[in-house]
Amino acid sequence: MIARTLFSPDHETFRDSFRRFCKQEIEPFHADWEEQGYVDREVWRKAGENGFLCMTLPEQYGGAGADRLYSVAQMEELSGGGFSGIGFGLHNEIVAPYILHYGTEAQKQHYLPRMASGELVGAIAMSEPGAGSDLQGVKTTALLQPDGSYLLNGSKTFITNGWHADLVIVVAKTDPAAGAKGTSLLLVERGMPGFEKGKRLKKLGMKAQDTSELFFDNVRVPAENVLGGAAQLNRGFICLMEQLPWERLQIAIGAVAAGQAAIDWTLAYVKERKVFGQPVASYQNTRYTLAELQTEIQVARVFVDKCIELLQAGQLDTATASMAKYWCSDLQCKVMDECVQLHGGYGYMWEYPITRAYADARVQRIYGGTNEIMKEVITRAMGIGGR
Numbered sequence: 001m002i003a004r005t006l007f008s009p010d011h012e013t014f015r016d017s018f019r020r021f022c023k024q025e026i027e028p029f030h031a032d033w034e035e036q037g038y039v040d041r042e043v044w045r046k047a048g049e050n051g052f053l054c055m056t057l058p059e060q061y062g063g064a065g066a067d068r069l070y071s072v073a074q075m076e077e078l079s080g081g082g083f084s085g086i087g088f089g090l091h092n093e094i095v096a097p098y099i100l101h102y103g104t105e106a107q108k109q110h111y112l113p114r115m116a117s118g119e120l121v122g123a124i125a126m127s128e129p130g131a132g133s134d135l136q137g138v139k140t141t142a143l144l145q146p147d148g149s150y151l152l153n154g155s156k157t158f159i160t161n162g163w164h165a166d167l168v169i170v171v172a173k174t175d176p177a178a179g180a181k182g183t184s185l186l187l188v189e190r191g192m193p194g195f196e197k198g199k200r201l202k203k204l205g206m207k208a209q210d211t212s213e214l215f216f217d218n219v220r221v222p223a224e225n226v227l228g229g230a231a232q233l234n235r236g237f238i239c240l241m242e243q244l245p246w247e248r249l250q251i252a253i254g255a256v257a258a259g260q261a262a263i264d265w266t267l268a269y270v271k272e273r274k275v276f277g278q279p280v281a282s283y284q285n286t287r288y289t290l291a292e293l294q295t296e297i298q299v300a301r302v303f304v305d306k307c308i309e310l311l312q313a314g315q316l317d318t319a320t321a322s323m324a325k326y327w328c329s330d331l332q333c334k335v336m337d338e339c340v341q342l343h344g345g346y347g348y349m350w351e352y353p354i355t356r357a358y359a360d361a362r363v364q365r366i367y368g369g370t371n372e373i374m375k376e377v378i379t380r381a382m383g384i385g386g387r
Helices: 009-026 030-036 042-049 068-081 088-102 105-117 176-182 236-272 284-312 318-348 353-365 371-381
Strands: 122-125 141-144 150-159 167-173 183-189 195-200 212-221
Touching (some): 009 068, 042 105, 068 088, 088 122, 150 183, 167 212, 167 236, 183 212, 183 236, 236 284, 236 318, 318 371
16 A cells, blocks of 8 residues: 555644544444434534644634644544544534634634634535525525614525534625625524524434524624625625635545545455355455455545645645545445445445445535536536536
């Protein structure tokens, strides 16, 4: 195997520490959380106490000033462990960075330290019942009122961390006539009158992840809760486009880690399981299948590691991130399917991690922009996009 050169000894020390945290605070409870449909809120507080939330934030906002490789290590441990209920990645590396990059100083001081401590759980509300990957098609509106506030109306769905969320960044049209150029991001807090959370959605996989519907019925949002204030008003679509490459790369990172874990689980299984008196691993089909899967995961990891290097250098473009997201999530689903097959009937039993990983994997090709949208992004970068 090609040795990875991305991580320093400090990164690996952090990885080991977080792995121990997962072993103690997540692994024993995750199956129960799948049954109840959400993780216990206590795991957020414990993660904050141990420095596992918002590590990349500057120290003045409660973080550690760490580079993104610490977050990558955390993502890999969660995906590799099959802990799909834990929404730390979105909280740490999507919601908090939006506030850090675009928020006013008052917004940063008010929200970020509490996100780092686990007091606040963050979510971002983009998708709507009629607008999934098409962010330009958002129908939720936030219209300016005579007193300077904004009246927010609309609904969102498929919102990760939505049920636990104390703070939601809501994508809304503040100037509907301007289309995408009239989009803004609003900071909506739990308890604001008119803000209601719907049922936790029952999903094919990721059953411990509290994915919810959100409803906004004449929610009065103060002007100071427009992310970035007047300077960022109607610039929401630009902000979204700037941050999507990192969001999509995160999906690719998780895909490769989950794929490797599936191979490792399957390798252990086929060495022990016997068919016709022989270990399943002794059959050529098994060996060749695993060889092919390991090769493809290795190729994907090299590409993703290169993308991470580009990200660290500020050079990761949208098309390359889209390639990583689409290719690696497609590969993840392929690996899971082949590994389930090698498990035979036990691969269909929920108590086996490969079964849960198979179910968890399918959404990777959908969220963050469907893989069909990724191909559209890539072709446009090639100069052959459609209208």
